Amino acid sequence: MPLVAAALLISSCDTGKEAADGTSPEVAASADPAAEEAAIRVKIAQWLDLIKAKDAAAIAQMYAEDGAFMPPNAPIGKGRAAIEQNWAAMMGAPGFDLTFAPEQIIVASSGDMALDRGTYRLVVAPEGTEQIDTGKYVVVWRKVDGDWKAAADIINSDLPAGGG
Numbered sequence: 001m002p003l004v005a006a007a008l009l010i011s012s013c014d015t016g017k018e019a020a021d022g023t024s025p026e027v028a029a030s031a032d033p034a035a036e037e038a039a040i041r042v043k044i045a046q047w048l049d050l051i052k053a054k055d056a057a058a059i060a061q062m063y064a065e066d067g068a069f070m071p072p073n074a075p076i077g078k079g080r081a082a083i084e085q086n087w088a089a090m091m092g093a094p095g096f097d098l099t100f101a102p103e104q105i106i107v108a109s110s111g112d113m114a115l116d117r118g119t120y121r122l123v124v125a126p127e128g129t130e131q132i133d134t135g136k137y138v139v140v141w142r143k144v145d146g147d148w149k150a151a152a153d154i155i156n157s158d159l160p161a162g163g164g
Contacts, residue, residue, distance in 0.1 A: 031111020036148075040105055040114055040141055043148050051098050054091045060084035064142055064149040072135075072157050095125025100137060114141040114148070120155065134158050 043062065050058045060080040063069065069077040069086050077086035090096070100120035107114040116139040123132050135157040142151040 031107070031109070033107040033109075033111070036107040036111055036114065036143075037105045040107075040116060040148050041102070043141075044100075044102060044116070048099065051091070054096070056084045056088035056091060059087045062150055063153070064144055064151045067150050068152050069150075070152070070154040072155055093124040093126065094128075095123060095130060097123040112143040113151075115139075116141060 047059065047062050050062070060083045063080055063083050065080060066078075067080070067083060069083045071077075071086055071090060074086060074089070077083040090098075098120065100118055102116050102118040104117045105114060117136070119134065119136050121132065121134050123130060125131065135155060137153065137155045139150050140152040141148045143149075
């Protein structure tokens, strides 16, 4: 009987398998959360630069292929094409300016997922009158082929319903 138990234990510890992103479980288990958080912060800085450039196509590439963008007062964008359309529409508003900053980034011990929670400030000027919205956001990051991609991105305004 001990031989059967040993065989079951060995077969349940198959270390030859690779994770979905191509890393072995040993690599994922030894992830450096501080280094992964720093890598996500670099992605956030790139994202902010793309917003300033109003490059919706490049912003869409920041998302996983099956990612989702959930902006306020608009339909969910599922997949990069829809995400690009949502960002283009939002950035096309007159006077558009958006900044955001993470308040907390938590990297999973596996090193393949992370939670980014922060705040944003959005300015638009329809009809020449500046309107300012502030709020909070959550981005769930997923490591895809060694690169951090936004899997889910949701924005929530601090303004009362009706915008005022």
